[in-house]
Amino acid sequence: MSELKQKADFLENLLKERAVEKYAFSLRESEKQELNTEGDTFKLMRTVFGGGAGVTVYQAGRKGSASGNDLSEEGLAALTESALAAAESAPEDPAHDIAPDQGKHAFTQGAVEADFDRFFDRLEEMQTDIAAEYPSVHVMEMVADHTAGRTIYRNSNGTCAESVSGWYDVTVEFSAGDGEKNTGLEYAFQRLDSLDGKLIDLGDFRRKFEAIQRQIDPAPLSGKFEGTAVFTPGCLLDFIGMTLDNYAGGGVILDGTSQWLDKVGEKVADERITIGFDPFDPRIVCGERLTGDGYLSEPVNVIENGVLKAHMLGLYAANKTGRPVLKNDGSDLIMKPGAESLETILAGIEKGLLIGGFSGGHPGANGEFSGVAKNSFLIEHGRVTRAVTETMINGNLGEMLQHVRGISKETDDSGLFSLPYLAVDGIVISGK
Amino acid sequence: MLNDIIKPQTALFEDGFQTVLRGHENRNRRVVLLKGNLTANSRSEARGVSARVGKDGLYGFASAAEYSPEAAARVLKAARSNVLLLDRHAKTRTPMPPALAQETVPLNREIADAEQKRIIEASRALDDYVAKTYPDLLSRSIVYTEDSQDRIVYASDACSGHLTSPRCYIYVMMTMQAEDGTPVELFKALGGAGCFDDHFTDLAQYYPAIENLYQKVKDKTHGIHAEAGYKQVVLGGMMGGMLAHEAVGHTVEADLVMGGSVAGPNLGKRVASDLVTLIDFAHTYNGSPAPLPVFLDDEGVKAEDAVLIKDGILTGYMNNRETAQRFGQKPAGNARAWAFSDEPLIRMRNTCILPGSNTLEELIASVDDGYYLVDSRNGQADLTGEFMFGVACGYEIKHGKLGRALLDTTVSGVAFDMLKTVDMVSDTVEWSSSGFCGKKQMIPVGMGGPCMRCHIMIGGR
Numbered sequence: 001m002s003e004l005k006q007k008a009d010f011l012e013n014l015l016k017e018r019a020v021e022k023y024a025f026s027l028r029e030s031e032k033q034e035l036n037t038e039g040d041t042f043k044l045m046r047t048v049f050g051g052g053a054g055v056t057v058y059q060a061g062r063k064g065s066a067s068g069n070d071l072s073e074e075g076l077a078a079l080t081e082s083a084l085a086a087a088e089s090a091p092e093d094p095a096h097d098i099a100p101d102q103g104k105h106a107f108t109q110g111a112v113e114a115d116f117d118r119f120f121d122r123l124e125e126m127q128t129d130i131a132a133e134y135p136s137v138h139v140m141e142m143v144a145d146h147t148a149g150r151t152i153y154r155n156s157n158g159t160c161a162e163s164v165s166g167w168y169d170v171t172v173e174f175s176a177g178d179g180e181k182n183t184g185l186e187y188a189f190q191r192l193d194s195l196d197g198k199l200i201d202l203g204d205f206r207r208k209f210e211a212i213q214r215q216i217d218p219a220p221l222s223g224k225f226e227g228t229a230v231f232t233p234g235c236l237l238d239f240i241g242m243t244l245d246n247y248a249g250g251g252v253i254l255d256g257t258s259q260w261l262d263k264v265g266e267k268v269a270d271e272r273i274t275i276g277f278d279p280f281d282p283r284i285v286c287g288e289r290l291t292g293d294g295y296l297s298e299p300v301n302v303i304e305n306g307v308l309k310a311h312m313l314g315l316y317a318a319n320k321t322g323r324p325v326l327k328n329d330g331s332d333l334i335m336k337p338g339a340e341s342l343e344t345i346l347a348g349i350e351k352g353l354l355i356g357g358f359s360g361g362h363p364g365a366n367g368e369f370s371g372v373a374k375n376s377f378l379i380e381h382g383r384v385t386r387a388v389t390e391t392m393i394n395g396n397l398g399e400m401l402q403h404v405r406g407i408s409k410e411t412d413d414s415g416l417f418s419l420p421y422l423a424v425d426g427i428v429i430s431g432k
Numbered sequence: 433m434l435n436d437i438i439k440p441q442t443a444l445f446e447d448g449f450q451t452v453l454r455g456h457e458n459r460n461r462r463v464v465l466l467k468g469n470l471t472a473n474s475r476s477e478a479r480g481v482s483a484r485v486g487k488d489g490l491y492g493f494a495s496a497a498e499y500s501p502e503a504a505a506r507v508l509k510a511a512r513s514n515v516l517l518l519d520r521h522a523k524t525r526t527p528m529p530p531a532l533a534q535e536t537v538p539l540n541r542e543i544a545d546a547e548q549k550r551i552i553e554a555s556r557a558l559d560d561y562v563a564k565t566y567p568d569l570l571s572r573s574i575v576y577t578e579d580s581q582d583r584i585v586y587a588s589d590a591c592s593g594h595l596t597s598p599r600c601y602i603y604v605m606m607t608m609q610a611e612d613g614t615p616v617e618l619f620k621a622l623g624g625a626g627c628f629d630d631h632f633t634d635l636a637q638y639y640p641a642i643e644n645l646y647q648k649v650k651d652k653t654h655g656i657h658a659e660a661g662y663k664q665v666v667l668g669g670m671m672g673g674m675l676a677h678e679a680v681g682h683t684v685e686a687d688l689v690m691g692g693s694v695a696g697p698n699l700g701k702r703v704a705s706d707l708v709t710l711i712d713f714a715h716t717y718n719g720s721p722a723p724l725p726v727f728l729d730d731e732g733v734k735a736e737d738a739v740l741i742k743d744g745i746l747t748g749y750m751n752n753r754e755t756a757q758r759f760g761q762k763p764a765g766n767a768r769a770w771a772f773s774d775e776p777l778i779r780m781r782n783t784c785i786l787p788g789s790n791t792l793e794e795l796i797a798s799v800d801d802g803y804y805l806v807d808s809r810n811g812q813a814d815l816t817g818e819f820m821f822g823v824a825c826g827y828e829i830k831h832g833k834l835g836r837a838l839l840d841t842t843v844s845g846v847a848f849d850m851l852k853t854v855d856m857v858s859d860t861v862e863w864s865s866s867g868f869c870g871k872k873q874m875i876p877v878g879m880g881g882p883c884m885r886c887h888i889m890i891g892g893r
Contacts, residue, residue, distance in 0.1 A: 039690075040523060042521050042522060043489075043490060043491065043518075044491040044492070044518070044775065045492050045515070046494070046775060047494040047495070047510050047514060048494075049497060050773065052497065063473060066475045067474065067478075068477040068478060069478045069480065069497040070477070070498075070499075071497075082475050086474065089547070090470055091552075093469065120521060140688075140690075141691070143872070175691065175815055182692040182693075182694070182816065183815075183816070184814035184816045185691070185814045254467070254469065255466055255570075255607070257570060257607055316471065359844075360842050360891075361809040361810055361820075361822015361824070361841075361842050362810060364615070365614070365617055366614035366616065368839060370841050370842040371822070371842045371891065372818065372842070372844045374818075389816075389846075390818065390845070392660065392842065392891040393891075394660065394891050430891065432661075
């Protein structure tokens with residue numbers, strides 16, 4: 001029996017001895033090996049022996065949680081007492097609950113064993129590829145790691161799940177310059193479970209390296225116009241996150257401030273829009289298997305063909321509002337691609353902006369957003385003409401989904417999400 | 433509080449390596465009341481030990497989620513193995529930074545732990561007060577959050593010490609319905625550095641601040657969209673602090689300077705009007721404790737103030753030991769790590785633009801057509817100094833008088849251009865300390881500033 005299982009047995013017995021009515025807990029052990037470069041030099045190697053435990057208890061409708069990383073018997077006992085103390089002082093609220101018995105499961109995903117020599121080789125190859133193919137790109141830092149871990153989850157309803165997973169992450173922080181002028185910072189990220197291919201060919205690396213090279217000499221935009229914004233997949237990730245959070249998240253449904261409060265089953269977006277979460281999609285590396293409430297994760301669409309299918313409610317918010325729970329914690333975002341190429345979409349735009357990143361305040365509950373368009377290009381008469389700087393965009397998250405001009409067939413598959421380019425009309429674009 | 437069980441392991445430090453051993457605990461307490469419902473009620477402790485070993489400009493780091501002499505020995509060994517492994521792949525090697533004077537920095541304060549029951553009671557009492565006093569709110573939430581660091585640092589050739597950094601806040605968030613039926617919101621963070629009893633035994637002291645928050649949200653229900661464009665504005669103190677941190681602070685972090693930041697070629701040059709002096713304070717401001725005091729960093733450098741801009745001239749960067757050597761500057765204690773498993777990075781501490789001689793009233797009276805931007809929601813900047821701040825609270829200024837409130841908007845600019853337009857600075861500084869700065873790791877930071885009159889790009893319909 002593994003040591004982690006013994007600790008889980010110990011903790012479960014402890015909770016039973018303390019006559020806890022309902023409980024859920026997870027124990028985790030992990031190891032991360034991380035390489036950090038500075039420029040083209042491997043500068044820091046980091047090993048993190050990790051681990052932790054989280055316990056949630058429910059006594060007479062009172063919920064308390066505690067977490068820590070002391071997995072000794074004394075540490076787990078202290079954690080249990082801490083959770084009980086938190087519950088004791090909480091108000092009674094029957095909406096707090098855990099998922100019904102989901103059975104016993106064992107999950108193994110990804111690259112559990114690291115091939116670190118090969119990873120080193122792939123990273124050195126990537127450095128060489130960048131230098132050869134994108135000479136203006138200056139890699140400020142590359143952070144590359146392999147993480148593997150084992151998690152045990154159990155609850156008092158009988159659910160028992162053990163998950164073993166491992167993956168590689170590569171994050172590149174870079175700019176571009178010609179000796180006199182430098183661009184701003186750009187980032188690219190990829191999660192992978194196989195080292196079979198060249199890293200530079202994965203995800204959005206090449207597109208971002210190409211784009212930053214064309215950003216070296218941007219010019220400010222003059223004046224203001226209402227035009228079409230084409231969001232790159234990485235930028236779209238932020239906008240979809242903000243939109244779902246603002247209109248479909250548990251907080252805004254619970255407090256009643258969502259503008260999609262009573263819109264389930266109604267059209268909230270262009271019929272080409274389908275957005276959901278699919279932990280089993282083959283493009284996702286080590287997808288979610290269990291939600292925080294203890295449900296087995298399921299593929300779900302929040303918006304399907306423009307129609308709002310569900311709010312993103314955890315069990316508490318679902319019980320509190322009498323609405324259905326979403327059996328997914330909002331990981332593994334997938335947006336259905338379109339039928340047109342990006343080139344075709346761009347060709348139909350009279351005036352607009354291709355937006356590589358967004359630096360803006362989190363929109364208020366009304367969905368109004370404004371911020372700086374980063375790493376962006378002006379689109380004029382169907383062509384991407386020049387890089388711009390000091391350019392702001394303004395719009396409304398909800399309206400954006402209704403004013404869709406096109407969705408690309410190309411996607412960025414980062415291992416964490418799969419998203420296309422999205423072109424929307426009616427965005428206010430302003431320069432100095 | 434951590435007991436010092438790692439000191440004996442310093443005997444394992446090896447000659448020829450620059451070594452730092454750190455015992456480290458983070459605590460977190462969190463209670464959330466959303467419209468009266470307790471939606472979060474949690475406590476966490478994460479404790480461990482880490483070692484960083486440097487040789488020839490390369491570094492090995494290792495950490496273990498266990499605080500014991502055995503774990504300390506294990507991470508020292510693993511960190512040494514890592515730097516030796518790295519040495520086999522290294523393309524360049526550089527001399528390690530010179531040794532610093534060794535001394536022991538004394539413990540700055542104890543961390544006092546409040547029972548969760550008291551935290552919930554205080555949060556509940558404040559929620560009851562808000563619900564009863566302001567029945568016309570569409571929604572409200574009370575968020576208690578407390579985080580603390582407890583660190584024991586031993587460096588082979590620098591300072592050592594046992595330091596703590598507790599802070600706790602209650603965020604009061606209010607949402608009202610605007611005239612067009614859409615919700616508008618604002619929040620206020622109450623509290624600061626210290627523990628529960630330092631701030632929350634007398635909740636009534638916060639009623640005026642809560643009333644002020646309510647009035648601002650109410651103003652916002654009649655809010656208008658800002659007119660997009662390049663405008664003359666008065667930045668409030670919180671916006672001044674955001675400017676100090678985001679627009680300038682990040683560009684003068686030496687690792688970003690090495691990455692091509694605009695500050696690189698501007699050292700010693702004018703980057704702001706002569707009304708602007710910017711300092712990253714270590715632990716003391718104007719004779720009193722800075723909002724989040726830092727006495728010793730995680731490389732064993734005793735913390736001092738870092739003067740970044742003096743009378744408009746860029747005078748220095750924020751450094752770790754290695755970049756200080758590279759740029760010929762003195763390390764001032766900016767290498768900070770958030771958790772036991774984190775390596776130290778160059779981070780800000782209490783970054784502040786110094787006050788001037790005008791009053792806020794004089795600044796507002798001097799603007800014919802512009803905006804008074806009071807409070808920020810968040811901010812970002814990049815290597816070029818191009819920045820943006822989300823503006824959560826602001827007012828129009830017409831003919832020297834405040835007008836209607838603004839709906840959420842964003843301002844942007846290029847730091848070293850925008851700072852040259854600062855032509856009036858108020859005589860008081862406003863600080864905030866509740867935020868985290870994100871840069872691979874999170875880290876608590878303080879930021880402060882006066883009100884400033886300047887020109888800036890503002891977004892709007």
